[in-house]
Amino acid sequence: MVGWRNRRFQDLVGVERPIVQAPMANVAGVELCIAAARAGALGSLPCGMLPPDSIRAQVPEVRAQVDAPINLNFFCFQMPAQADDSEWRKVLRAYYVRFGIPEPEAAALRLPFDEAYCDLIEELRPEVVSFHFGLPEEPLLKRVKATGAVVLGCATSPGEAFFLEECGVDAIIAQGWEAGGHSGRFLGGDPREALGLFALLPQVVDSVRVPVIGAGAIADGRGMAAALALGATGVQIGTAYLHCRESFLAEGQKKMLRDRATIMTNIYSGGLARAVRGKLIDEIGPVRREAPPYPLAGATSLPLFRAAMESGDFEFMPSLAGQNACYGDEPSAEKLTRRIASDALAILDPQS
Incomplete structure (x- = not known):
């Protein structure tokens, strides 16, 4: 060209x-x-x-x-020292119950x-x-x-x-x-x-x-x-x-990109990221002080995301996207x- x-x-x-x-x-x-x-x-x-x-x-x-x-x-x-995530687990506990999954072991997802x-x-x-x-x-x-x-x-x-x-x-x-x-x-x-x-x-x-x-x-x-x-x-x-x-x-997530606004949130990993608004963000708020530092928070929430994906409930999955996602x-x-x-x-x- x-x-x-x-x-x-x-x-x-x-x-x-x-x-x-x-x-x-x-x-x-x-x-x-x-x-x-x-x-x-x-x-x-x-x-x-x-x-x-x-x-x-x-x-x-x-x-x-x-x-x-x-x-x-x-x-x-820099990988942070393992943090006390008990308060973060309390925030997510109701969702573990909702999706019928046990509380997860902590493990780094991003290296x-x-x-x-x-x-x-x-x-x-x-x-x-x-x-x-x-x-x-x-x-x-x-x-x-x-x-x-x-x-x-x-x-x-x-x-x-x-x-x-x-x-x-x-x-x-x-x-x-x-x-x-x-x-x-x-x-x-x-x-x-x-x-x-x-x-x-x-x-x-x-x-x-x-x-x-x-x-x-x-x-x-x-x-x-x-x-x-x-x-x-x-x-x-x-x-x-x-x-x-x-x-x-999945098509359900693509539809959310077209229909929803995005917001900065730390609930998916502990670090600020722009994502499409979903029920999890709306119910617990986009930024939580209880979330361990990046990337530790993601280890605790990953089983929730997997369970949501398996059930086809995209409202509880991280859909990271920019402001022109539509x-x-x-x-x-x-x-x-x-x-x-x-x-x-x-x-x-x-x-x-």
Whole structure:
């Protein structure tokens, strides 16, 4: 495709269109990665909730079906000490009874990037590696960069963007408050100060020299064009893909995306994340002080989510999504990618 005025990101990672398919844990995988890559976007695999052997199996599946760069995404939080979750269990106890399940044992569901994951990067040699919640320790980051992978980091403020650049990332994902899923904030501060994407983007672009990718409720060509006009050299799209057949979402959850508003909540993992409102949020509230810190709260609530899924009650499942979750009428992720890019290009360069 011709007409893209700033190809820094495309040339950096080797893709045709300046789109990153967001790595959405539990709702995206091999099929969505392949479909996005076939359309010229950067396909991503969410790895933060997978053991190394699962990732080792998925990468060859993608490689066998599409000749394109792959992005492997990992989390970089500090695992907190095991907390007393007795008050949190009291909050959830009525729901254990409602769904007829025993109280669960505590166990971490999300894992931070470590030696085992780093060994895997050295083995698999993905073209791109992205990190959420900051970056791994310097020795691990050096090993990742030594493989030749392009490293992406997520920033929610100009300060975080500057930090990432100083640490040597090759491009920055500027995540606005509108974005679905967990906020990537990692330098602390008051979350009430969080910036929306179109306030954040120009500040980040003006703060760093590396390419910047806009992320946050971009669901069509208009949003993509606006992000690029503000200085982004690419966009990351997540929630719009959830309506496609390649996502793992059931039809009931897709309907909730179309019909409901989203809200920031900590009840699914202990960390602030944007999700579609459901009965669980309405009944216990979106933010609970009793929830253990991220990611410990999720271990206690996972059996509840599984029981809800088995019963088809999507009101009690986490449906993480951005503020434009209602936009989604394209069943194919490949077609969606092409359409968003084409519509954006028509706005930015009508002569192309």
